[in-house]
Structures are given as structure tokens and as C-alpha cells.
Amino acid sequence: MAFLIRILVLALIIYLIYRFVSYLIDPRRKLDAAIKANTYYFYDDVRNPRKNFFIAYRGVLFEGEKYVGTEKSSTVMSIFAWTHESKKLTEFSKDDFLFLEQEIAKNYPQADINWKNPIEQLMRTGG
Secondary structure (H helix, E strand, O other): OHHHHHHHHHHHHHHHHHHHHHHHOOHHHHHHHHHHHOOOEEEOOOOOOOOOEEEEEOOEEEEEEEEEOOOOOOOEEEEEEEEOOHHHHHHOOHHHHHHHHHHHHHHOOOOEEEEOOOHHHHHHHOO
16 A cells, blocks of 8 residues: 555655746746747747747737748748737837748748838838
8 A cells, every 4th residue: 555655655746846846937928928028929820821820029919920922832921910019019119020920030031021000100100
């Protein structure tokens, strides 16, 4: 009986260590931390070209929707990016959005990057 309890305690310790390590390396946690710290972080699942990516920059969360060229292709040809926090964009300049475009283009060089409103208007007017 004591042997079984020792095995269960050991299994519990191994499970807790696994959960702690997976929590520390979780990219979603790093994204949330970057938003709070007003730093830059690019979160993307590069193995799945149909899954949206997220960018934390200066305390704002941007989301990018990727579109592939054809059904069988995995090359991203078009990207639409936006944020749900449009009130925080008053502190952004055109240079900030150009920086974000450059960072997206590093990962998807063939993609045409488009911004949804109100970012599109800020890019045209020079914000």
C-alpha cells in the first residue's frame, strides 16, 4: 500500500512539474505579458497557414487573418490586420504601422498586407 502511495505522489509531482513548465513556455501567456508591458511580441502558428496571428505592440493587440493562394497551397498570399482596441490607436503614428507591416512581411514576404478601418484611414492620412 505504501508503495502505491509513493507512486501516486511521484506521478503527481511529475504532472505538476509538466504543467508548470508548459505554463512558462505558453506563447499565449507571453502575448498577454507583452500587452501588459507595452512591448512587441509576434504570436503565430507557422505550421497552420489558416490560423490567425496576433501581435502585441505598445499595449495594443492586433490580429491578422491569413489567406492562402489556392486550396492545395500553403503560401499566404493576403493578410488583413486589425485591432478591436481602436481607441488606443490615437497614440500611434504611420511609422508604427509601417513597423508592423515590416514585421509581418518578415514572416510572409509574398503576402499583400491590408489594414481594416480605422487603421487604413490612419495610414492614408499619415496619422
